[in-house]
Amino acid sequence: MTTNxxxxxxxxxxGLECRGxxxxxxxxxxxxxxxxxxxxGEAVGIVGRNGAGKSTLFRxxxxxxxxxxxxxxxxxxxxxRLPLLARTGFVPDTLSAYxxxxxxxxxxxxxxxxxxxxxxxxxxxxxxxxxxxxxxVRDLSRGMQARLAFVLGLSHKPDLVLLDEPLxxxxxxxxxxxxxxxxxxxxxxxxxxxxASHQLGDLARLTDRVVFxxxxxxxxxxxxxELASGSTRLIVRxxxxxxxxxxxxxxxxxxxxxxxxxxxxxxxxxxxxxxxNEPSARFxxxxxxxxxxxxxxxxxxxxxx
Amino acid sequence: MMQFQSQTPTQSxxxxxxxxxxxxxxxxxxxxxxxxxxxxxxxxxxxLLGLDAMRSFNVKHTTLLxxxxxxxxxxxxxxxxxxxxxxxxxxxxxxxxxxxxxVSMLPVASRTKxxxxxxxxxxxxxxxxxxxxxxxxxxxxxxxxIFNNIAWALGIGVAVQLLGMCSGFAAAAFTRSTVAAYVLAxxxxxxxxxxxxxxxxxxGRSALFLFTTSTAAIRVELxxxxxxxxxxxxxxxxxxxxxxxxxxxxxxxxxxxCAWRGRGRVAGHGDSTRGSRRTxxxxxxxxxxxxxIVNSIxxxxxxxxxxxxxxxxxxxxxxxxxxxxxxxxxxVDESRDFTRQFRNTQQCEQIFLYDYxxxxxxxxxxxxxxxxxxxxxRGSLLDYYALARRYETRPEEVxxxxxxxxxxxVGRELDQRFxxxxxxxxxxxxxxxxxALVDAATPCERLFAIEELGARIDLEQMGLEMxxxxxxxxxxxxxxxxxxxxxxxxxFPTCGYRARAIVLVTALRRHCASAPPRASEAMTEALxxxxxxxxxxxxxxxxxxxxxxxxWEPLEGKAAGGGEHLLKRxxxxxxxxDCNGSVFFKxxxxxxxxxxxxx
Numbered sequence: 001m002t003t004n005x006x007x008x009x010x011x012x013x014x015g016l017e018c019r020g021x022x023x024x025x026x027x028x029x030x031x032x033x034x035x036x037x038x039x040x041g042e043a044v045g046i047v048g049r050n051g052a053g054k055s056t057l058f059r060x061x062x063x064x065x066x067x068x069x070x071x072x073x074x075x076x077x078x079x080x081r082l083p084l085l086a087r088t089g090f091v092p093d094t095l096s097a098y099x100x101x102x103x104x105x106x107x108x109x110x111x112x113x114x115x116x117x118x119x120x121x122x123x124x125x126x127x128x129x130x131x132x133x134x135x136x137v138r139d140l141s142r143g144m145q146a147r148l149a150f151v152l153g154l155s156h157k158p159d160l161v162l163l164d165e166p167l168x169x170x171x172x173x174x175x176x177x178x179x180x181x182x183x184x185x186x187x188x189x190x191x192x193x194x195x196a197s198h199q200l201g202d203l204a205r206l207t208d209r210v211v212f213x214x215x216x217x218x219x220x221x222x223x224x225x226e227l228a229s230g231s232t233r234l235i236v237r238x239x240x241x242x243x244x245x246x247x248x249x250x251x252x253x254x255x256x257x258x259x260x261x262x263x264x265x266x267x268x269x270x271x272x273x274x275x276x277n278e279p280s281a282r283f284x285x286x287x288x289x290x291x292x293x294x295x296x297x298x299x300x301x302x303x304x305x
Numbered sequence: 306m307m308q309f310q311s312q313t314p315t316q317s318x319x320x321x322x323x324x325x326x327x328x329x330x331x332x333x334x335x336x337x338x339x340x341x342x343x344x345x346x347x348x349x350x351x352x353l354l355g356l357d358a359m360r361s362f363n364v365k366h367t368t369l370l371x372x373x374x375x376x377x378x379x380x381x382x383x384x385x386x387x388x389x390x391x392x393x394x395x396x397x398x399x400x401x402x403x404x405x406x407x408v409s410m411l412p413v414a415s416r417t418k419x420x421x422x423x424x425x426x427x428x429x430x431x432x433x434x435x436x437x438x439x440x441x442x443x444x445x446x447x448x449x450x451i452f453n454n455i456a457w458a459l460g461i462g463v464a465v466q467l468l469g470m471c472s473g474f475a476a477a478a479f480t481r482s483t484v485a486a487y488v489l490a491x492x493x494x495x496x497x498x499x500x501x502x503x504x505x506x507x508x509g510r511s512a513l514f515l516f517t518t519s520t521a522a523i524r525v526e527l528x529x530x531x532x533x534x535x536x537x538x539x540x541x542x543x544x545x546x547x548x549x550x551x552x553x554x555x556x557x558x559x560x561x562x563c564a565w566r567g568r569g570r571v572a573g574h575g576d577s578t579r580g581s582r583r584t585x586x587x588x589x590x591x592x593x594x595x596x597x598i599v600n601s602i603x604x605x606x607x608x609x610x611x612x613x614x615x616x617x618x619x620x621x622x623x624x625x626x627x628x629x630x631x632x633x634x635x636x637v638d639e640s641r642d643f644t645r646q647f648r649n650t651q652q653c654e655q656i657f658l659y660d661y662x663x664x665x666x667x668x669x670x671x672x673x674x675x676x677x678x679x680x681x682x683r684g685s686l687l688d689y690y691a692l693a694r695r696y697e698t699r700p701e702e703v704x705x706x707x708x709x710x711x712x713x714x715v716g717r718e719l720d721q722r723f724x725x726x727x728x729x730x731x732x733x734x735x736x737x738x739x740x741a742l743v744d745a746a747t748p749c750e751r752l753f754a755i756e757e758l759g760a761r762i763d764l765e766q767m768g769l770e771m772x773x774x775x776x777x778x779x780x781x782x783x784x785x786x787x788x789x790x791x792x793x794x795x796x797f798p799t800c801g802y803r804a805r806a807i808v809l810v811t812a813l814r815r816h817c818a819s820a821p822p823r824a825s826e827a828m829t830e831a832l833x834x835x836x837x838x839x840x841x842x843x844x845x846x847x848x849x850x851x852x853x854x855x856x857w858e859p860l861e862g863k864a865a866g867g868g869e870h871l872l873k874r875x876x877x878x879x880x881x882x883d884c885n886g887s888v889f890f891k892x893x894x895x896x897x898x899x900x901x902x903x904x
Contacts, residue, residue, distance in 0.1 A: 082413070109321055
């Protein structure tokens with residue numbers, strides 16, 4: 001085995017295509033016909049509620065889970081398993097390291113087994129993330145574990161980066177630094193990224209589009225730019241209890257006696273026309289944050305299913 | 306603090322894996338070794354706790370090495386459990402999900418990972434094997450500590466622990482849950498054992514069974530009585546079906562499991578894992594298919610065999626049914642022609658050429674052959690069997706018929722008379738044999754009578770086992786005078802029967818004289834029934850004393866055509882039979898009553 005002491009860059013980024021992935025754990029269907037096309041160099045966010053199957057998707061991509069059905073193809077189909085893994089970097093939601101090892105030992109262990117390990121880049125990451133190499137993994141805090149996961153998963157400058165809730169527990173300063181590092185990595189290395197996160201702001205900063213996932217299925221894919229701008233919320237008061245809009249792209253719920261309508265796309269004029277027929281109706285328009293927009297979308301997906 | 310330079314890989318992937326596995330295993334080995342050490346210390350200090358404590362642990366030895374022997378069962382148990390435990394932990398990485406994820410995300414060949422685990426697990430296995438064997442042989446008792454014992458102990462120890470290790474690896478491969486893997490590590494060896502047993506029954510015994518019981522199956526289908534116990538037959542058949550079903554279902558489940566595990570396709574994994582699972586599924590499916598084909602062919606073959614047998618057995622069944630309708634007198638009359646073994650002179654000569662036992666083993670009890678229309682005597686035999694069966698319902702009537710047969714020395718062959726006497730009792734058989742010995746027209750009949758006589762006396766009290774394996778009733782005598790046979794003659798069954806017949810006749814002579822040894826009243830009655838008195842017994846004794854054949858020339862002529870070995874055999878037999886009966890006894894150890902005075 002050889003170690004690259006200098007920064008290396010791949011000739012081409014890796015794309016990925018997932019078709020009809022299915023996987024169950026007992027009665028729970030973690031993946032249920034999931035589809036996703038990840039073109040080379042693209043950054044895609046995965047959004048879904050807890051238990052939607054995001055982590056299972058990542059584990060299936062790296063081969064840690066055996067699919068019951070479906071195929072995962074890379075854009076370089078001739079790549080066999082080991083070279084593909086050597087070009088893939090995975091940062092899981094919980095640290096993948098032996099808790100009885102020290103931090104330095106863990107990195108050395110990965111260095112021995114990862115043929116594309118880039119020592120200089122790894123040192124840069126360690127410095128950025130301020131890791132204490134002499135501490136045992138089991139003694140690391142949640143945030144420090146997340147930092148170590150970055151070093152273990154990205155020290156070989158992968159062409160395909162898989163990030164599963166990577167910044168849980170990380171402090172705000174490091175959070176910003178990591179986002180900056182990932183953005184820089186993508187710009188310079190042109191790697192492909194698949195990121196699962198509940199932090200929609202992070203996704204907006206890093207990704208080109210976001211795929212919403214619900215109960216193992218891909219529901220909708222939206223460009224990140226449209227994520228917040230495409231949604232509007234109307235809070236309507238003075239309507240009867242029986243009143244309910246009958247629109248496909250409107251999510252409706254009652255809150256404190258008012259009707260809360262989340263509108264997706266250009267349905268606002270139509271809704272307003274309907275409300276004009278309700279003389280007692282008074283409404284106000286609320287600008288949504290990206291997190292609120294996504295939360296409403298997730299609620300809408302759940303209601304539909 | 307560790308320096309960054311330490312992360313520069315100075316070790317190969319395999320070394321890194323091996324070091325990691327050793328460190329992981331050592332974490333698990335430490336508690337196990339701690340338990341062993343604690344037990345050893347406990348055994349060491351046990352004498353300090355007093356005699357009562359030693360007795361309560363059943364420790365009788367005084368030296369430390371001797372006391373260590375009591376640890377054997379504990380160490381044996383640990384030898385099975387610990388390798389399995391380590392195997393599960395190694396497979397899971399560190400018994401947590403994060404370890405297994407790390408292994409999955411690194412580009413290391415599966416075989417490299419497995420070889421590393423295997424080496425570590427085998428090392429642990431060998432360590433506990435050494436402990437177990439040491440404990441077993443710590444006590445230098447009267448048994449020699451020889452190489453064979455060590456080899457056996459090593460073999461068994463390693464095999465037992467490999468079982469634990471393999472089941473541990475397999476269990477971890479089957480489940481995502483660590484607890485379930487540990488449970489499976491225990492359950493898998495049992496499941497594997499059951500599968501092997503089921504496979505054995507499928508590919509081996511079932512085919513054999515189908516062939517061997519085909520006749521029985523047809524008979525049952527045709528409603529014909531079967532000589533064997535139907536309960537046993539049904540039990541075997543029922544369990545045979547069950548075993549086949551268990552085996553087929555097991556194999557089918559294995560194939561389905563493999564196919565299920567090999568369904569999805571992950572990029573780049575193209576797929577050695579998926580491919581191997583699918584291959585395994587195909588292999589199992591092919592085996593199942595092949596077994597079904599072979600079974601089908603066998604069934605067709607058996608069907609053809611059945612169709613031939615069915616006609617014959619149906620005729621036999623019809624004959625048996627008709628025989629049941631006949632009166633006892635008719636059965637007695639129509640069973641006149643049946644015979645068991647002495648059919649013609651040629652066969653009798655064969656007896657002499659090949660000696661009794663060899664001949665009988667190939668010709669006796671021909672009843673298991675199916676009914677053959679071209680063999681007239683078979684019909685007669687079936688009538689005779691019907692007569693014997695009637696004994697169960699109308700014994701008085703049949704006994705009268707049997708008595709008539711056994712006394713009918715003119716109308717019935719000797720073989721039939723013995724068969725009839727056999728249904729009445731051993732005393733009757735002896736009566737028929739003694740009468741036949743005196744009245745025999747041919748050497749064959751005489752030989753037959755001698756065999757029956759020799760086989761009917763119980764010499765177990767004299768340290769001699771039964772001459773033949775057939776279950777026959779024997780006559781016992783109390784206080785037989787001492788005797789000893791010459792061993793060289795006893796290698797020929799014919800000589801053995803003749804010598805034993807001499808003992809029987811001598812004992813009967815003393816029995817009749819009311820001198821020890823005595824047999825039962827039934828024996829006295831039987832002798833009276835056949836008109837056997839002292840003079841007859843003396844005559845029998847004289848016949849037994851004389852050489853069996855007057856001339857060996859005809860036999861020698863036939864043996865000459867049969868090869869050198871036959872001539873040699875006949876020569877030995879001639880040496881044995883062409884002499885006086887008293888020669889069979891060792892004079893110094895034999896009571897004079899057995900010997901002829903003018904010998």
